[in-house]
Amino acid sequence: MRIGLVTEGGYPYAAGETGLWCDRLVRGLPRHEFELYALSRSAGQEARGLLPLPGHVIRVRTAAPWAPGDDGRTYSRRERRRFTAGFEDLVRGICADGPEAAASFAAGLYELAALAREQGGMYAALRSETAVRTVEAGCRAPGAGRSVATARVPDLLEFVDALERMLRPLSLDWYEDPGLGAVDVCHAAAGGLAALPGLLAKRFFGVPLLVTEYGVALRTHYLEHGGDDRPALRALLAAFHGRLAGEIYAAADLLTPGNAHARRWQERCGAPRERLRTVYPGMEADRFAAVGEDPDRGDPDTLVWIGRVEPAKDLIGLLHAFAEVRRAAPDTRLRIFATAAVPGYLADCRSLAAQLFPDEAADARTVGENPVSFEEIGGPETPAPADAYGAGRIVLLSSVIEGFPLTLAEAMFCGRATVSTDVGAVREVIGGTGLVVPPRNPRALADACLALLRDPERAQRLGAAGRARALELFTVEQNAAAFEDGYQLLLARGSARPDGEVPFERPAEARVPGHWTTPTWAPPVTPAPDPEAAA
Incomplete structure (x- = not known):
C-alpha cells in the first residue's frame, strides 16, 4: 500500500524531533511505499538537509510554514x-x-x-x-x-x-493527485498543525487518517505558553489549538497515543474510545544489548542521570536529594549526562553542586574532586548513550513534567534499576520494575536511592525485570507491526469518498505499467467481426 507520512519539524530532516521513530517505522516496513510530507520549523533545519532515505520512499515534499507564503493573489x-x-x-x-x-x-x-x-x-x-x-x-x-x-x-x-x-498548510499544493489525495492511508506523526494536511486530505479526498501522538500537541502548547502575561492572547491561542485538536480527534479514523497519559488527554478532548489504540514508541534494542547483557552491572556506588538539563527535569531537587544520600553513603557519586541544556539553568545547577559538595580529597597531596560531575555524551569516556547508562547501577529521573520517559525505557534496555518521580507515563513504562516517588520530594528520592544502594541484589533483580519488559514492549519490531496492523485495518475498512468512488474500485494492479492481464509474449487478440453489424 502507499502511505503518506506527514511530519512537522522532524523526519526526514537531519535535525528533527520525530526523526528517530519515523525513520525506524519507514525502514521497518519495506513492503510498503511511503510518501513523505514534511513541515520544517526553521531555515537552519532546512540547511542541514535530509536524512538518507530507503528506496521505497517514492516521493518527498517539504514546505516552510515559518516563511511568508504570499502568492500575490487578491480576492474579487x-x-x-x-x-x-x-x-x-x-x-x-x-x-x-x-x-x-x-x-x-x-x-x-x-x-x-x-x-x-x-x-x-x-x-x-x-x-x-x-x-x-x-x-x-x-x-x-x-x-x-x-x-x-x-x-x-x-x-x-x-x-x-x-x-x-498556523493556517498556512491550507494553501499547500500537497493535496491534488499525485499527492496526499492519492495515498491509501495518511499517517500524521503528531497532532496539531502536523495533522492539518491529513485532515484536509480526508475531508476533500476521503483518505483514511491515522494520527499518532507521543507528546500531545495541545498539552505542549499549554506548557509553552502557560507563563504568558497577556491572558486574552493566551486564551485565543489556547482556544484555537483546543478546537483544532477536537476536530482532529473527531475526524481521525484511528488514533494511536504513545501511552496511557496521552490517551487520557485525547479522551478528555473528545476522542472516541473505539478509535484509540496505544502504540508504544519503538527503540533499537541492539544499541543497548552489550550493556544490558554484561554481567558487570556498573559501578555500585554511582547514580546516573541522563536527559535535557531544563527546569522541568528538577535537577535542583535531585542535587538536594543527593546531598541526603551522601550523608548516609559518603562514597556515592552522581554523574549527570546532558543531551542538551538550557544555559542559564545548567549554570545554576553547577553553582548549587559546588556549594553543596565542595571538592574532596583523600589526603593533603591529592587533587580534590567533586562527587557530582556534569558530562556530555559523545566524548572519549562516553561515546554513546549506552556507555552513559553503563556507568552506574542505578538510573534516576527527577522530572516534575514528563510525557513518555524515553530515558527510563533506555535504562531498562540496559538492565539498570531505576528510581523515578511519578509523572506522565512513568508508572506505565516501568510497570513495577523500578521505584517511584512523588515529584518535588528530595527526601523520598534519597530514601529510594539508599534502599537500592544498600540492597544490590534487589537492584539487579529490578534491572533484569526492566530489561525483559522493555524487550517485550518497546522494540522497533513491535512498533512497526502495530502500525502495519493499523494501516491494514484502515485500508480494509475503507473510507467514504466525497465523489462517491467505491473503495478498491481501482485495483492495485492498475498501477503496474504495461498490459498486466496479458503476457508480453502473447500475440494481441483481435476481436471477431460482428455478423449483424456486417449485415
Whole structure:
C-alpha cells in the first residue's frame, strides 16, 4: 500500500524531533511505499538537509510554514464575501464557549481550506484589516469567553499574525493527485498543525487518517505558553489549538497515543474510545544489548542521570536529594549526562553542586574532586548513550513534567534499576520494575536511592525485570507491526469518498505499467467481426 507520512519539524530532516521513530517505522516496513510530507520549523533545519532515505520512499515534499507564503493573489468581491463568511465561522468557534462552537470552527476551517484550494490568496486575506475587525467582533460578541473579551488591539494583531502562520498548510499544493489525495492511508506523526494536511486530505479526498501522538500537541502548547502575561492572547491561542485538536480527534479514523497519559488527554478532548489504540514508541534494542547483557552491572556506588538539563527535569531537587544520600553513603557519586541544556539553568545547577559538595580529597597531596560531575555524551569516556547508562547501577529521573520517559525505557534496555518521580507515563513504562516517588520530594528520592544502594541484589533483580519488559514492549519490531496492523485495518475498512468512488474500485494492479492481464509474449487478440453489424 502507499502511505503518506506527514511530519512537522522532524523526519526526514537531519535535525528533527520525530526523526528517530519515523525513520525506524519507514525502514521497518519495506513492503510498503511511503510518501513523505514534511513541515520544517526553521531555515537552519532546512540547511542541514535530509536524512538518507530507503528506496521505497517514492516521493518527498517539504514546505516552510515559518516563511511568508504570499502568492500575490487578491480576492474579487464575491471571493471576499466568501472568505469573510468562512472566517467569521472560524472566529466564532474560537471565541464562543457554547456547544455549537466546535461545529462553527470546523465549518469555517473547511470553507477557508476550500477557498485556498480553489483560489489561493489566503496570505493577503488573513493579514487584512477585515480579518482583524472580524476577530475583534468575535471577542466582543455575546457568548464570547470572559478572557477573550478583554483582548486589546496588540492582542488582536498578534493573534491574527499567529493565525495566518498556523493556517498556512491550507494553501499547500500537497493535496491534488499525485499527492496526499492519492495515498491509501495518511499517517500524521503528531497532532496539531502536523495533522492539518491529513485532515484536509480526508475531508476533500476521503483518505483514511491515522494520527499518532507521543507528546500531545495541545498539552505542549499549554506548557509553552502557560507563563504568558497577556491572558486574552493566551486564551485565543489556547482556544484555537483546543478546537483544532477536537476536530482532529473527531475526524481521525484511528488514533494511536504513545501511552496511557496521552490517551487520557485525547479522551478528555473528545476522542472516541473505539478509535484509540496505544502504540508504544519503538527503540533499537541492539544499541543497548552489550550493556544490558554484561554481567558487570556498573559501578555500585554511582547514580546516573541522563536527559535535557531544563527546569522541568528538577535537577535542583535531585542535587538536594543527593546531598541526603551522601550523608548516609559518603562514597556515592552522581554523574549527570546532558543531551542538551538550557544555559542559564545548567549554570545554576553547577553553582548549587559546588556549594553543596565542595571538592574532596583523600589526603593533603591529592587533587580534590567533586562527587557530582556534569558530562556530555559523545566524548572519549562516553561515546554513546549506552556507555552513559553503563556507568552506574542505578538510573534516576527527577522530572516534575514528563510525557513518555524515553530515558527510563533506555535504562531498562540496559538492565539498570531505576528510581523515578511519578509523572506522565512513568508508572506505565516501568510497570513495577523500578521505584517511584512523588515529584518535588528530595527526601523520598534519597530514601529510594539508599534502599537500592544498600540492597544490590534487589537492584539487579529490578534491572533484569526492566530489561525483559522493555524487550517485550518497546522494540522497533513491535512498533512497526502495530502500525502495519493499523494501516491494514484502515485500508480494509475503507473510507467514504466525497465523489462517491467505491473503495478498491481501482485495483492495485492498475498501477503496474504495461498490459498486466496479458503476457508480453502473447500475440494481441483481435476481436471477431460482428455478423449483424456486417449485415
